[in-house]
Amino acid sequence: MSETTLPDYLTVATELQSASLAVTPAEMHGLLTGMLSGGLNLTDKSWQPLIFDYTNEGMGWPDRVLTLAEATLKVTTSEITGSGMELSMLLPDEDASASLFDLADGVSDWINHFISGLGLVGAPLNKASDGTKEALADLEEMAKLGIDEEDDLEEQAQLLEHVIEHVKACALTIHAEFGARPSEDAAPTIH
Numbered sequence: 291m292s293e294t295t296l297p298d299y300l301t302v303a304t305e306l307q308s309a310s311l312a313v314t315p316a317e318m319h320g321l322l323t324g325m326l327s328g329g330l331n332l333t334d335k336s337w338q339p340l341i342f343d344y345t346n347e348g349m350g351w352p353d354r355v356l357t358l359a360e361a362t363l364k365v366t367t368s369e370i371t372g373s374g375m376e377l378s379m380l381l382p383d384e385d386a387s388a389s390l391f392d393l394a395d396g397v398s399d400w401i402n403h404f405i406s407g408l409g410l411v412g413a414p415l416n417k418a419s420d421g422t423k424e425a426l427a428d429l430e431e432m433a434k435l436g437i438d439e440e441d442d443l444e445e446q447a448q449l450l451e452h453v454i455e456h457v458k459a460c461a462l463t464i465h466a467e468f469g470a471r472p473s474e475d476a477a478p479t480i481h
Contacts, residue, residue: 296365296378297358300386309352313345319380320400321345322363324407326370327465332472337363340410370465371472377458390447394437397454401433404461413468422467425460432457 302315313321321344325337341359342348351359362380369376381396382388388396405426408415415426432453437446 294365294368296380297361298385299380299383302358302362302380303386305352305355305358309355311345311351311355314396314399315380316382316396316400317403318345318359319362319366320403321407321410322359323366323370323377323400323461324404324409325411326363326367326407327404327461327469328408328411328413329468329470330411332367332371332470344406344410367472370462370469375462377461379454379458381454390443390450391437391439394435394450397450397457398433398435401429401457405429405433408464408468413464418464419467422464425463429457429460432460 296319297315299315302318306313306315306318318341321341322337325340326332330337338350338356339348342350345351350356365378369378379397379400381400382392386392408426415423418426435453437443437450
């Protein structure tokens, strides 16, 4: 079985930019992941008008960008609803000539748009469990983090990796409470 991965950051960035969409790949992925974690329907295209309204004043996206967004959503849905407790994040990388500062900004953008995605699908955050409220509070704090160029950058890179792992854990916690699950009757059971 081949492992499906997120589209390449630089490819998505180029397509978003050429379509004149003022959203980064990290923001797009955070938004989609937040919508999934907030209970987005997994079987329809209800996410499209939400993301069009949020990013492009209600106008649709060009086919190439929409195809990349759909691929991103498909991979994320597979990860977040799977049993592996995994979540990949579409963040600036070495291929995009990203610095540690770019990566930190990407993480912050991802988190802020994840939280926006929860709001777009109307996740009932006021009724969340204590664990989910704590995960959301952690995300809000992590979105404020930045890299201090006066400090040891290698140490900060390691700390940022820990932050990224905690962001993933928080997103999975929120999805566990509000996210939709794929229907079980997709494949017949063989006895």
